[in-house]
Amino acid sequence: MTCSIARAVEMVGDRWTEMILREMFLGSRRFDELQRLTGASPHILSQRLKRLEAEDILTRNLYSERPPRHDYRLTEKGRDLWPVVVALKTWGDRWLDEGKSPPITLTHTTCGKTTEPYLACSACHEPIQAVTSKATISPDMAKERAAALGR
Amino acid sequence: MTCSIARAVEMVGDRWTEMILREMFLGSRRFDELQRLTGASPHILSQRLKRLEAEDILTRNLYSERPPRHDYRLTEKGRDLWPVVVALKTWGDRWLDEGKSPPITLTHTTCGKTTEPYLACSACHEPIQAVTSKATISPDMAKERAAALGR
Numbered sequence: 684m685t686c687s688i689a690r691a692v693e694m695v696g697d698r699w700t701e702m703i704l705r706e707m708f709l710g711s712r713r714f715d716e717l718q719r720l721t722g723a724s725p726h727i728l729s730q731r732l733k734r735l736e737a738e739d740i741l742t743r744n745l746y747s748e749r750p751p752r753h754d755y756r757l758t759e760k761g762r763d764l765w766p767v768v769v770a771l772k773t774w775g776d777r778w779l780d781e782g783k784s785p786p787i788t789l790t791h792t793t794c795g796k797t798t799e800p801y802l803a804c805s806a807c808h809e810p811i812q813a814v815t816s817k818a819t820i821s822p823d824m825a826k827e828r829a830a831a832l833g834r
Numbered sequence: 835m836t837c838s839i840a841r842a843v844e845m846v847g848d849r850w851t852e853m854i855l856r857e858m859f860l861g862s863r864r865f866d867e868l869q870r871l872t873g874a875s876p877h878i879l880s881q882r883l884k885r886l887e888a889e890d891i892l893t894r895n896l897y898s899e900r901p902p903r904h905d906y907r908l909t910e911k912g913r914d915l916w917p918v919v920v921a922l923k924t925w926g927d928r929w930l931d932e933g934k935s936p937p938i939t940l941t942h943t944t945c946g947k948t949t950e951p952y953l954a955c956s957a958c959h960e961p962i963q964a965v966t967s968k969a970t971i972s973p974d975m976a977k978e979r980a981a982a983l984g985r
């Protein structure tokens with residue numbers, strides 16, 4: 684499977700995983716807090732946390748020795764999922780909330796203003812959208828696709 | 835469930851759905867093409883397409899009457915998922931591909947350059963990241979959270 688989109692979804696495209704990430708970006712670190720805020724059962728939460736740890740998206744740390752207590756923190760790989768969570772939030776706020784005010788509002792601490800982040804082009808810094816973008820497929824992926832299409 | 839992130843994931847956080855969206859952004863419109871390119875079974879593909887149609891993310895159109903043939907097109911709600919797909923691609927390219935060149939490269943047609951889109955602040959247009967953002971929770975969501983935490 685050449686496509687990195689498909690593999691990324693395999694890793695984080697799950698309701699519970701996304702809710703865990705949301706809570707961690709909001710500052711939660713402890714199992715019981717994550718459990719109450721996501722509404723996941725202990726079994727599901729523990730299974731998802733183990734998977735995220737195995738994928739190096741978060742680390743589990745001992746913060747108290749007696750009694751032994753752990754907390755969870757995002758790694759750089761985990762923190763780098765922020766644009767995915769923000770993109771889902773932006774879409775959900777726009778299309779699923781029918782005129783209600785969004786449950787979470789973002790402020791850009793650098794400028795101090797309320798913000799609705801958008802995608803910008805790394806070359807010219809102007810906004811970029813599906814209609815102003817063109818996708819070029821790598822030779823390896825093109826080969827896979829031609830084979831799939833029987834060409 | 836107040837959170838729009840969780841509801842958005844319910845709708846598109848599925849490997850097959852994401853692959854269908856990827857293919858539609860790459861220009862595929864026909865069932866057989868989508869089936870070959872995603873590798874989904876006809877049953878799975880048909881089920882996902884029906885769900886996306888019910889959610890108004892795509893429309894199914896008759897393009898030939900004899901024999902009857904349909905194709906699928908993204909609605910505005912569907913096209914608006916582009917930032918989600920791009921965010922997943924960016925993360926996957928960076929963290930899952932270990933130095934390989936990305937399977938899909940994007941060009942910004944407005945400026946003509948190869949681009950790696952990033953999130954910019956709608957107020958100051960500078961880049962925004964998790965560390966330079968602050969989340970404010972709405973009163974309704976805060977109430978839900980306080981109840982979940984038993985406070």
